[in-house]
Amino acid sequence: MIDSKQKLATLKRKKRPKLKYPEKFQAFLLLIVFVLLILFFNISGIITQDVEFSKEENRSLAQKPSLSVSDLLDGSYSKNLDSYFSDQFYLRNSWIRLKVNLDLLLGKQESNGVYIGKDNYLMEIPVTPDSEWLNKNLKAIDDFAKRHQDKRVVMSVIPNSAYILSEKAPLNANVRNQAQDEKMIADHLKHNLAFIEVSEVLKQHSDENIFYKTDHHWTSLGAKYVFEVLANSLGIDNPITDYKIFTVSDSFSGSMASKSGYLKSVDEIQIMIPKTSNYSEIDLDTFVVKFPENRETCSLYSSEALKAKDQYTVFLGGNYSRVDIQTLNDNGHVLLLIKDSYANCFVQFLTPYYEKIIMIDPRYYYDEIEQAISKEQITDILFLYNMNTFLEDRSLADVLTVD
Amino acid sequence: MNITGIFFIFIFLPITLISYYLVPIKTKNSILLLISLIFYSWGNPNYLIVLVLSVLFNYFIALEMQQYLSENNNRKLKSVLIFGLLFNVLVLGLFKYYGFFLDNINKLFRIDLSVQELPLPLGISFFTFSVISYLIDIYRKKSPAQRNLISFALYVSFFPKVISGPIMQYTDFSKQLSVHRFDYEFVGHGLKLYIQGLAKKILLADSFSILYQDLNTLPASEKSILSSWLALFAFTLQIFFDFSGYSEMAIGLAKMLGFNLPQNFNYPYVSRSATEFWRRWHMTLGSWFREYVYIPLGGNRVGILKHIRNIMLVWLLTGIWHGAAWNYIFWGLYYGLILLLEKYFYGNLLKRNVIISRVYTIIIVMLGWLIFASSSISAITISLQSMFGIGGVIFANKTTFYYLQSYALQIILGCLGVTPLFNKLQQNILQKRNRRTIIFSVLIYLALFVFSLAYLVNSTYQSFLYVAF
Structure with missing residues (x-):
């Protein structure tokens, strides 16, 4: 043998x-x-058609540059040609996936400024504040609150998933302690407005889906928990606790997935509708929502968004300089919501308690805020921000300051 | 043009090889010259004027010198050479050091001459050194002047080496100007070197560069002793894999066209002294300075004082050559000093113990890179303070471990890659003369190429978030 x-x-x-x-x-x-x-x-490359738009990257890809003498002489032709070849390289998305997987194999725990956490959680890396702008903004908010002591002024800043879900963050990642940032902001502002800290309550629910895995936003569930904490300060006595929950998407691949190129999971998007006395299963479109340029809808949700790349824009269609929401209530309460995109999924919890809600996003707002406040007879003001956006914001101070 | 670009690899290189090997023998050098000029002017055609003027000027200067050589007119020969050298050095100085020079004049005399930044023509330091060696070699009768303008222009602008070397002496190049026929072994071997260099640059150097940047920009509160050393180590690895990778790609590309370029790196980080390091690091620059500055000054066959002068002068120039900034000058002088110390004090001690001499060398080299990479004296002191724990810097923290675990594999690969290990494995595979192991080795090269390509395609990856956060 x-x-x-x-x-x-x-x-x-x-x-x-x-x-x-x-x-x-x-x-x-x-x-x-x-x-x-x-x-x-x-x-x-020759037989396949050039792709115009990358869904994964949410941008137009470089197209074949046209040859011109001026482009050739200043070197932009060769630059454009380089990006064209890279952008239109055959099987581009697979190459990008290969790169991300190689990085993971080598032990990397972040990709393009996104933490790749446990259980496929993709997390925005908490930023270090730009102290000059932060102090400007804090002072502007404080002055603003002083000017409006006749109104109810409330503020909350929502920490990022990397801090709240710290046990899902990458091993040894030195995640910035955003509770300390929150405390610092509270210490600055608590004298003239009601600053509500929310880190603790969110941490208590850190085992639930309060943040998307593939996006930098919080979910409706996360927003609900914060609403429950804020309700009292907003003067809402008997907040509704009964919600009708609809899962409107199970294929959400959010901004963090795009940014990192790591596409290993998708999220569900849920909307939560408070069961008010006039709540009806059939007719949910009971609002008048006014967008810039005289566009109007009657729903807080945009069903077209679910077909687009950024499905989070299902909430109020995304960010606009100003959105006015007229409800069926007649109680004299008018809320001014000064906000970033985190507030877009928060509005659904507020509508039962106000006659009108005016959302202003200072990043795109160039009008006089004080005029709007007196014209609309604002009674309540809420600042609602995400911590990262707030710490890096460069437009709040300009909008809030009166010359 | 960037030799690590997708356009270069998939379009430019194949067109170059096909046209070069298809055209009739007599036109091969002209085609190669044309390709080289297109390559050179690709990103910014304005630079081409400087290159062409340099080629023409030196071509005629050399012919003139040849004339005086044949007439045995030494006086005129010398004055033409000096004129030629001065012109080349002035052009280099004008583009490279003019801004730096005026800056320092302004600071010194507290005046404010306006500095008009001149764009630095690609590879000017490299091709200027090439033509200087050419003129001196003619003067020394090492080789006759090239009468064929195309051949001479090709020597200066040969695209694999024009941007970053290796610096090639004219005599070595002229021997290869007689035309090459297609030899698949040459092309395949060149390809192998190119892929090796590409992988070094893309998979290692670029990664170490990110690590260095990240660690270097950590806020002071997050720095640790270990992370400061890691940062410097990352730079040490980055600069080696970047430069030696580029040289290897250049050598590989030249080989694909049938040319042999000189070796530029010979495992410098396993040296046993700084003196040895400089015989293994950027070898073509070292030998250029030895041949055209150090030895003409008398080298070491002079008295001690003159020898010290020679060494310090050569190293001052080496420093200046690397860039118009004080850190390069200090870096050059630092090596001059170390080399003198090794020569006159402890050089022999280093020969006694392999481990001590290797550790000594790598520390000397790393401290050298610290000077090289720092923009100011205060930046050097800050780095040194955190490296030696002065001012309450802790030994290691969470962030240190985060970066260590993220880069551990690449650092290990990098440490192995600076030794001859992979080259020995290569040799072993070839010596086995076994089909399977060779097929296996080809698959490894394929993998390295594909992996590098993934990073290249990814270089334009960017995702535009919806109008906002």
């Missing part, structure tokens, strides 16, 4: 004589492989 095996082995060895010129063999093989690769990718 052993003999025959040995014989077989020697036979095999005899069949394959040693190479005379190993260098030549290697060079030959390499050359063949390389030529095939070049041919394959060039031919595939």
Whole structure:
């Protein structure tokens, strides 16, 4: 038995004589492989049509640059050609996935400024504040609150998922302590407005889906928990606790997935509708929502958004300089909501208690805020921000300051 | 043009190889010159004027020198050489050091001459050194002047080496100007070197560059002793894999066209002294300075004082050559000093113990890179303070471990990559003369190429978030 095996082995060895010129063999093989690769990718590139838009990256891809003397002379033609070849490279998305997977294999725990956490959680990395702008904003908010002491002024800043879900953050990642940031902001502002800290309550629910895995926003559930904490300060006595929950998407691949290129999971999006006395299963479109340029809808939700890339825009269609929401209530309460995109999914919890809600996003707002406040007879003001956006904001101070 | 770009690999290189090997023998050098000029002017055609003027000027200067050589007119020969050298040095100085020079004049005399920044023509430091060596070699009768303008222009602008070297002496190049026929072994071997260099640059150097940037920009509160050393180590690895990777790609590309370029790196980080390090690091620059500055000054066959002068001068120039800034000058002088110390004090001690001499060398080299990479003296002191724990810096923290675990594999690969290990493995595979192991090695090269490509395609990856956060 052993003999025959040995014989077989020697036979095999005899069949394959040693190479005379190993260098030549290697060079030959390499050359063949390389030529095939070049041919394959060039031919595939020629026969497949150029892609105009990348859904994964949410941007238009570079197109074949047109040749002009001026572009050739200032070097922009060659630059454009380089991005064209990279953007339109055959199977681009697979190459990007390969790169992200190689990075993970090598032990990287972040990609393009996104933490790749446990259980496929993708998290925005908490930022270090730009102290000059932060102090400007804090002072502007404080002055603003002083000017409006006749009104109810409330503020909350929502920490990011990397801090709240710290046990999901990458191993040894030095996640900024956003509760300290929150405390610092509270200390600055608590004298003239009601600053409500929310880190603790969100931490208590950190085992629930209060943040999306693939997006930098919080979910309706997270917003609900914060609403429950804020209700009292907003003067809402008997907040509704009964909600009708609809899952409107199970294919949400959010901003963090795009930014990191890490596409291993998708999220569900839920909307939560408070069961008010006039709540009806059939008719949910009981609002007048006014957008800039005289566009009007009658729902807080945009169903077209679910077909688009950024499905989070299902909440009020995304960010606009100003959105006015007229409800069926007649109670004299008018809320001014000064906000970033975190507030978009928070509004659904506020509508039962106000006659009108005016949302202003200072990043796109260029009108006089004080005029709006007196014209609309604002009674309540809520600042609602995400911590990262707030710490990096450069537009709040300008909008709030009166010259 | 960037030799690590997708356009270069998939379009420019194949077109170059096909046209070069298809055209008739007599036109091969002209085609190669044309390709080289297109390559050079790709990103910014304005630079081309400087290159072309340099080629023409030196071509005629050399012919003139050849004339005086044949007439045995030494006086005129020398004055033409000096004129030629001065012109080349002035052009280099004008583009590279003019801004730096005026800056320092302004600071010194507290005046305010306006500095008009001149764009630095690509590779000017490299091709200027090439033509200087050419003129001196003619003067020394090492080789006759090239009468064929195309051949000479090709020597200066040969695209694999024009931007970052290796610096090639004219005599070595001229031997290869007689035309090459297609030899698949040469092309395949060149390809192998190119892929090796590409992988070094894309998979290692670029990654170490990110690590260095990240660690270097950590806020003071997050720095630790270990992370400061890691930052410097990352830079040490980055600059080696970047530069030696580029040289390897250049050598590989030249080989695909049938040219041999000189070796530029010979495992410098396993050296046993700084003196040895400089025989293994950027070898073509070192030998240029030895040949055209150090030895003409008398080298070490002079008295001690003159030798010290020679060494310090050569290293001052080496520093200045690397860039118009004080950190490069200090870096050059630092090596001059270390080399003198090794020569006159402890050089022999280093020969006694392998481990001590290697550790000594790598520390000297890393401190050198610290000077090289720092923009000011205060930046150097800040780095040194955190490296040696002065001012209450802790040994290691969470952030240190975060970066260590994120880069551990690449750092290990990098440490192995600075030794001859992979090259020995290569040799072993070839010596086995076994088909399967060779096929296996080709698959590894394929993987390295594909992995590098993934990073190249990814370089334009960016995602535009919906109008906001």
